[in-house]
Amino acid sequence: MPVRAERWPKLPTIQVGVPLQQGYLCLGLPFLPASDGWCDLRDEIDLRSPWGKLGGGDLPHPLICHAIDTMAVAELLFDKLISPRLRSKFVAAFTPIGEARAWVAFFCGLHDLGKLSPAFQAVRADAAVRLMGEPAAGAIRQMPDYKRVGRIDTPHGVLTAVRVGPMLRAWGADLRTAQDLANAIGGHHGFFLRSETLREARNGFRDQGDDLWKGWCVRLAEQLLHLRELPKPSEAAWAQLHVETDLLVVLSGLTSVSDWIASDERNFPYAGADVDLDAYVQRAAERAHEAVSRLGWISWEPPEEGRYKNLFGEEPRQMQLDVEQLTYELGGPLMLVVEAPTGEGKTKAALQAGARLARSRRTLGPGAGLYFATPTRATSNQAYCELSDFIGRHQPELAVRLLHSGAEDFLIAQRVRAQEDEVLQPSAVDEGGDPAVAVDARDWFTRKKGLLAPIAVGTVDQVLMAGIRSRHVFVRMTGLSGKVVVIDEVHAYDPYMSTMLDRVLQWLGFLGVSVILLSATLPAHRRADLVRRWQSELLGHDVTAPAPDVTVGYPRITYATAETSETIPTAVSDLNADRRMTVLKVPDEELVNWLLEQVRPGGCVAVIHNLVRRVANTQEALEEAISRLPEEERPRLYVITGQLSAKARNEVENELRLAFGPPPREDPPDSSRMEQRGDAARPPRAIVVGTQVLESSLDLDFDLLVSDLAPIDCLIQRMGRVHRHGDAHLRPAHMAKLTLAITGIEETGKGPKLPPYTGSIYPKAVMWRTWALLRDRAEIHSPGDVSELIEKVYGPQPVACPSGWMDLDEAAQTLQKSHASQRFDARVIYLPWPRRDMPLTDMTKRAGSSRQTRREGRPT
Known part of the structure; x- marks a missing residue:
């Protein structure tokens, strides 16, 4: 006989249909009444019987157990994956119904509620009928034979949203909140659900089942509440629950993970x-840990x-001291833009x-992580070594993840060079959107999951992927x-990548993420725009861009919080305080002989070309000329480009680091240092020929620089490769003076x-404006001339x-059209502008590939 359930019953062992004084149980499970307060026991099922996972065998993992598993994991990750700032927002939002962590975990656990449907259970109809019995058998048998016709059912994520929305409405939530929460967890397969998709699913009665199946879904949800000791739905103030878009996005991510x-x-x-x-709840919590x-x-x-000295064991330079002071004075979230020489x-x-x-x-708080983004794989490798050393000094058990397509080769090479006997388990691999080769990488830190690592370094593509409408x-x-995001070499990105970055910065501001941008230098208007993008969304409304401040000298630091933004001057170290670089012009046809003449008395020269074909031509000419020299006068020749295989490139990079990299952290006396860097590692004479990978990818120090003409910011970056590590007394006397030799350019009356093919790398208008400033200049002073030139x-x-350069205006118009085209291409695929009331579906509408972070053919 049916009876009314007034409160959560206990769980004694009891046979089906045996009445209790208060409520009744079905197979030992509490049963809550339907909307009219009454139901028939003959229509009830054991809530352990719907299968959630079967694999290839017959032993089921009940759907309710998978929900408990997911809740246990989510409860742990609530503190590990979500920043304290967002956790506090969750607490504020969920206060009307109870403790935020438990309720967020509950919603994560509901993600597969749509599996409690004839459509999904029929995937293994034989097992489902055996487990669920006659109340469910009829609807399951009416489903198509998937083994014969293939899967044509409504995806269970969609059915989850169909079930959860009305259930929350019945509990008292308003329409918008119910729909948003249902969509947030129903989209755990990668796509938020469009209204037409949900409408079609609601009309598919055969797939979702009748009111009987609907009632089972409600009972399963309420059973989860009971098992986790959450309030009964009638005891929570659902009408007061309102969850904004930023929390819904994070809830969706937490659900999937x-x-x-x-x-x-x-x-x-x-x-x-x-x-x-009852016992399984505790066991699941232990397994989640x-x-x-x-x-x-x-x-x-x-x-x-x-403080800097405590972290690195050395006295900070003025710029580092100023950054330190700002981080101690300012509450967060915080944006810093640091412009200083290489x-x-x-x-x-x-x-x-x-x-x-x-x-x-005051900012993120304990549990926050860090992602360090660089423009190329080579810079990522270099930053990985530095970040690993940094983390290892205070928390050696914490692994730093390296996220780019060549990470596995680099990590293996690192282990081999360290002569470690253990087999590498490349769990620190992410292939920029493609599955990694290593099993551990496929299982966890791959593809979308790489950014979940607490500490990671990789290419900026990983950050830009977060700004693309994609699965x-x-x-x-x-x-x-939940991280501090550091983006290096911000000046190095073309309009396409910069447009993508702008939108990501808006979303990071929207989520309250602290951002640190690093650059050799930026145009004032670009610096102001970067700050405005982030700060506007942090505040929740558009901020009028301040007039670009060109009065603050270089180097400088810009900071922004929710309350203010300001650019302040800083200072450089003695090494960079007064760098006067002589500018020479060397014609292409004289380059090889000029190089050999420069290194004949000794010294190391870097040659940076803009095109791989020019590297190949210079390499071939040098090899032929060097072969004619006496053996004792032959310089060592190195060649590096982005087109080398990962293995070959890693080998060359390691050779360059050994020969031209920074001295050991513990500096030996000058005499031994001379021996180490000269006789043992640094060759007495060398020529290194490469592409832009030498510009910023490696921390190398040369005696003289030869470069193709490049945009002024790129040239300034390249100039930082000369006399980078000091030690002037160890350099050949004829190379003691800073020198930049520009090649690859011919003066004509028309310009x-x-x-x-240089125009395919750098815009003609920028190149001509740069040359117009440098053609008659004999010297570049850093830092004095940097801001003016930029x-x-x-x-x-x-x-x-x-006067003869008549088509400069035409080149400028061509540049503007190119920039407009690149910005348009980025806008087609990037995320919508973040808003508190933005429909979640906008984030994955017309989703494409997340790998579209660069224009086709652009190097990494």
Whole structure:
């Protein structure tokens, strides 16, 4: 006889249909009444009987057990994956119904509720009928034979949203909240659900089942509430629950990640249909701890004393000291834009700032992570070594993940060079969107999951992927939401990548993520725009862009918070305080002989070409000329381009680091240092020929620089490769003076003639404006001339050119059209502008490939 259930009953062992004084149980499980308060026991099922996972065998993992598994994982990841700032917002949002962590975990656990449907259970109809019995058998048998016709059912994620939305409405939630929460967890397969998709699914009665199946879904949800000791739906103020878009995005990411971990049978073995649910809740919590621990997902815990000297064991330079002071004075979230010459220590300044921001409760707080983004794989490798050393000094058990397509080869080479006997387990691999080769990488830190690592370094593409409308984009965004994001060489990105970056910065501001941008130098208008993009979304409304400040000298630091933004001057170290570089012009036809003449008395020269074909031509000519020299006069020749295989490139990079890299951290006396860098590692005479990989990818020091003409900011970056590590007394006397020799350019009456195809790398208008400033200049002073040169090349004012250069205006118009085209291409695929009331579906509408982070053919 049916009876009314007034409160959560206990769980004694009881036979089907036996009445109790208060409520009744079905197969030992509490049953809650339908909307009219009454139901027939003959229509009830054991809530352990719907299968969630079967694999290839017959032992089921009940759907309710998978929900419990996912809840247990989500409850752990709530603290590990979500920033304290967003956690506090969750707490504020969920206060009307109870404790935020438990309710967020509950919603994550509901993600597969749509599996409790005839459509999904019929995937293994034989097992489903055996487990669920006659109440469900009829509807399951009416489904098509999937083995014969293939899967044509409504995806269970869609059915989850169909079931959860009305259920929350019945509990008292308003329409918008119910729809948003249903969509957030229903989209865990990568796409938020369009209204027409949901409408079609609601009309598909055969797939979702009748009111009987609807009632089972409600009962399963309420059983989860009971098992986790959450309030009954009638006891929560659902009408007061309102969840904004930023929290919905993070909830979606948390749901997917928790599901991935909970779906691994190695973490959660199949329980069988006779599982004791009360005992299983505790067992699932223990297994969740073990699973997360096996992943190496250790929270970053920077030292409590986060000042530069304590972190690095050396006195900070002025710029580093100024960054340190700002991180201690300002509450977060915070944006820093640091502009300083190469070799000034911007990377270490960023790491100190990241550690301080991650530690400070006013900004992110304990549990925050860090992602360090660089323009190329080579710069990522270099940053990986520095970041690993930094983390290893205070938390050696925390692994730093390297995320780019050549990471596996680099990591193996690192182990081989260190002569480690253990077999590499490349769990620190992510192939920029493609599955990694290594099993561990495929299982976890691959594709969208790479950004979830607490500490990671990789190409900027990983960040830009979070700004593209693509499958599981919300997982990438969630991975960034709990981190300090550092982006190096911001000046190096073309309009396409810069447009993508602008939109990502808006989303990072929207999520309250602290951002540190590093650059040799930026045009004033670009600096102001970067700050405005981030700050506008942090505040939740558009901020009028301030007039670009060109009065603050170089080097400088710009900071922004929710309250203010300002650019302040800083200072450079003695090494960069007064660098006067002589500018020479060397014709192409004289280059080889000129190079050999320069290195004949000794010394090391870098030659940077803009095109691989020019590298090949110079290499061939040098090899022929060197072969004719006496053996004792032959310089060592190195060649490096981005087109080398990963293995060959790693080998060349290692040779260059040994020969021209920085001295050891513990400097020996000068005499031994001379021996180490001269006789043992640094060749007495050498020529290194390469492409732009020499510009910023490697921390190398040469005696003299030869470069093709490049945009002024690129030339300034390249100039930082000369006399980078000091030691003037160790250099050949004839190379003691800083020198830049520009090649690959021919003066004509109509303007400079550049090597063929240069225009495919750098815009003609920028190249001509740069040459107009340098053609008669005998010297470049850094830092004194840097800002002026940058503003003249990239600013709005025209550059004085010889009268014969008649098509400069035409080149400028061509450049504007190219930039407009690149920006349009980026806007077609990037995320919508973040808004508090933005429909979630906009994030994955017309989704494409997340790998479209660069224009076709652009190097990494």
